[in-house]
Amino acid sequence: MSATMKPKISFVTTPRATLAPRPPSAQPAERGAPAVDVRRFSFAYGERRVLRNLEFSIERKAVTAIIGPSGCGKSTFLRSINRLNDLIAATTHEGDILVEGRSVYAQGTDLVALRQRVGMVFQRPNPFPKSVFDNVAYGPGLNRLVPKRDLPDLVERCLRQAALWDEVKDRLEEPATGLSGGQQQRLCIARALGNQPELLLMDEPCSALDPIATQRVEELLFELKREYTIVIVTHNMQQAARVSDFTGFFDRGELVEFDDTERIFTSPAHERTEAYITGRFG
Amino acid sequence: MTTTLASESVTQPPAPEPPSLELASYGDRVFRWILTLGAVSIPVLLGFLVYELWVGARLAIAKFGLEFVTTSTWDPVAEQFGAFPLIFGTLVSSVVALVIAVPLSLGVAIYLTEFAPKSVRQPVAFLISLLAAIPSVVYGLWGIFVLIPILRTGAFPFLRDAFGFLPLFQGPIYGPSMLSAGIILAIMVMPYIMSVSREVLLAVPDTQREAALALGATRWEAVITAVLPYARSGVIGAVILGLGRALGETMAVTMLIGNRHEIAASLFAPGYTMAAAIANEFSEAVGDMHLSALAYVAFLLFVVTVLVNAAARLLIWRVARGSGVGSKAL
Ligand SMILES: Nc1ncnc2c1ncn2[C@@H]1O[C@H](COP(=O)(O)OP(=O)(O)O)[C@@H](O)[C@H]1O
Ligand SMILES: [Mg+2]
Numbered sequence: 001m002s003a004t005m006k007p008k009i010s011f012v013t014t015p016r017a018t019l020a021p022r023p024p025s026a027q028p029a030e031r032g033a034p035a036v037d038v039r040r041f042s043f044a045y046g047e048r049r050v051l052r053n054l055e056f057s058i059e060r061k062a063v064t065a066i067i068g069p070s071g072c073g074k075s076t077f078l079r080s081i082n083r084l085n086d087l088i089a090a091t092t093h094e095g096d097i098l099v100e101g102r103s104v105y106a107q108g109t110d111l112v113a114l115r116q117r118v119g120m121v122f123q124r125p126n127p128f129p130k131s132v133f134d135n136v137a138y139g140p141g142l143n144r145l146v147p148k149r150d151l152p153d154l155v156e157r158c159l160r161q162a163a164l165w166d167e168v169k170d171r172l173e174e175p176a177t178g179l180s181g182g183q184q185q186r187l188c189i190a191r192a193l194g195n196q197p198e199l200l201l202m203d204e205p206c207s208a209l210d211p212i213a214t215q216r217v218e219e220l221l222f223e224l225k226r227e228y229t230i231v232i233v234t235h236n237m238q239q240a241a242r243v244s245d246f247t248g249f250f251d252r253g254e255l256v257e258f259d260d261t262e263r264i265f266t267s268p269a270h271e272r273t274e275a276y277i278t279g280r281f282g
Numbered sequence: 283m284t285t286t287l288a289s290e291s292v293t294q295p296p297a298p299e300p301p302s303l304e305l306a307s308y309g310d311r312v313f314r315w316i317l318t319l320g321a322v323s324i325p326v327l328l329g330f331l332v333y334e335l336w337v338g339a340r341l342a343i344a345k346f347g348l349e350f351v352t353t354s355t356w357d358p359v360a361e362q363f364g365a366f367p368l369i370f371g372t373l374v375s376s377v378v379a380l381v382i383a384v385p386l387s388l389g390v391a392i393y394l395t396e397f398a399p400k401s402v403r404q405p406v407a408f409l410i411s412l413l414a415a416i417p418s419v420v421y422g423l424w425g426i427f428v429l430i431p432i433l434r435t436g437a438f439p440f441l442r443d444a445f446g447f448l449p450l451f452q453g454p455i456y457g458p459s460m461l462s463a464g465i466i467l468a469i470m471v472m473p474y475i476m477s478v479s480r481e482v483l484l485a486v487p488d489t490q491r492e493a494a495l496a497l498g499a500t501r502w503e504a505v506i507t508a509v510l511p512y513a514r515s516g517v518i519g520a521v522i523l524g525l526g527r528a529l530g531e532t533m534a535v536t537m538l539i540g541n542r543h544e545i546a547a548s549l550f551a552p553g554y555t556m557a558a559a560i561a562n563e564f565s566e567a568v569g570d571m572h573l574s575a576l577a578y579v580a581f582l583l584f585v586v587t588v589l590v591n592a593a594a595r596l597l598i599w600r601v602a603r604g605s606g607v608g609s610k611a612l
Binding site: 082084087089112113115116119120122124126127128129130138139142143188191192194195 | 400487489490491492493494495496497498499500503507508511512
């Protein structure tokens with residue numbers, strides 16, 4: 001089993017340093033500091049409290065899995081990190097989340113800059129009905145991250161990082177909607193990488209994919225975590241165990257347990273965690 | 283136990299399902315025939331219509347041929363007819379209408395689907411679609427008594443002062459004019475374009491908006507770069523619907539356009555449209571040639587409408603590649 005998880009394709013990953021230089025303010029905080037710091041964070045849709053007093057940190061350049069029963073607030077948590085929940089009326093929050101040391105909820109937070117630094121991959125592939133190229137170039141074009149003439153290079157790098165380049169290099173100008181579901185999802189990952197983010201949020205990215213496409217995305221995570229911090233929500237225990245370094249178990253909006261993935265899956269500290277991962281509830 | 287069950291099922295007469303299936307398939311067949319008949323009757327009717335127009339126009343076609351389209355004389359007494367001003371007026375008034383109506387209705391549709399408070403969306407959309415229910419003669423009256431006085435004393439002089447260097451806004455101001463007709467047409471087609479574009483925008487999945495926002499787009503950028511491109515073929519469909527209405531609109535136009543068989547560069551000058559000319563002159567047509575000329579005009583109106591729609595549809599097909607909302611529905 002573990003043998004199949006080793007990436008079979010040789011990825012040509014470009015070192016981060018060759019990407020366009022960041023403005024000094026966007027340099028990641030000093031090494032060792034957590035990539036995401038959740039500080040007594042609570043969240044409610046109107047009267048309905050969905051996240052309660054979360055407090056934990058997510059390590060840089062590692063894969064952190066969030067697991068938990070349906071409706072426990074996993075998606076809400078992810079969408080709190082890039083403030084996508086702002087779209088929904090009458091939401092309230094307490095506490096704060098820091099991404100690379102900077103507050104997400106402080107007054108005057110630049111949402112555009114935040115969302116450029118925090119990429120998101122959704123449950124269902126949602127490419128734009130544009131060409132493959134334009135999908136990946138969307139973020140950097142919008143945020144003017146690189147000069148226009150450098151876009152082709154950036155697009156190629158992102159597609160290579162998403163292990164999609166070989167499949168689409170001859171059809172960059174064709175509509176992205178013509179790709180298969182698995183290819184579309186990897187394109188969405190490439191699109192998120194186009195923004196040169198620090199953090200990648202993935203909300204059940206494989207739930208709409210077949211097993212082979214799922215495996216390819218999982219293999220991809222091993223490559224991506226060399227350069228990016230990844231938070232992945234999954235309802236698939238095996239997937240969490242396979243791909244993640246750390247696992248957080250959510251239940252009813254609370255963080256029940258957060259630890260090394262190995263510890264969570266071999267000797268969880270809480271009975272609820274054990275019940276969940278052994279399939280006795282959820 | 284099992285054997286009795288088996289024997290029972292063998293000895294039992296055929297279950298009631300097969301006959302009912304038969305009946306259903308009989309019903310299906312009848313239904314299909316009715317539908318096929320309906321579907322076939324529409325092209326047949328259309329063909330009949332074209333044929334009738336052709337027959338009615340035969341006299342004029344024989345006498346003027348294709349020159350009818352390019353000449354501008356309209357003299358019933360001398361029995362000299364040319365429809366160029368009518369074609370020109372129809373196209374220009376419709377274009378003016380779209381130039382005004384498309385940005386406005388698209389703006390309203392975007393506001394209602396993307397930005398307006400939830401409580402405002404439904405009522406405003408309902409009120410605007412109510413505008414489509416007002417009879418066109420009412421628009422015409424409103425145009426004569428309210429719109430034209432405002433335009434003649436306010437808007438037109440202002441336009442002439444500000445943009446008088448353009449031939450479009452030169453010359454004397456009467457009131458009834460190509461521009462007045464274009465404006466009333468714009469007001470009349472707005473509800474259609476607005477309602478259809480609103481439906482199309484509502485059909486854009488939220489995941490598209492979220493994709494754009496999560497990549498750092500502002501709300502406006504998400505609309506411009508993700509929502510509208512996704513909805514583009516549907517929005518073009520909405521515009522075509524409006525154009526179709528504008529080309530054929532008769533009553534309000536004839537009340538506001540001035541009804542003169544003339545061609546002028548200025549939008550302040552009166553003009554005429556094909557539909558308006560037919561409606562006005564048919565009842566008091568003198569002689570067979572006049573009648574025949576009007577039938578020829580009707581035939582041309584039909585041709586122009588078909589051509590414009592075909593061209594627009596071609597545009598949709600070209601634009602719809604990559605697919606989005608509405609491309610299949612159109
Ligand atoms: N837009 C919303 N408005 C109100 N309640 C919501 C909304 N989205 C999610 N919820 C509620 O919040 C809870 C957590 O949802 P979610 O974060 O999607 O859970 P998960 O991703 O873990 O399945 C659920 O009970 C859900 O019903
Ligand atoms: Mg979820």
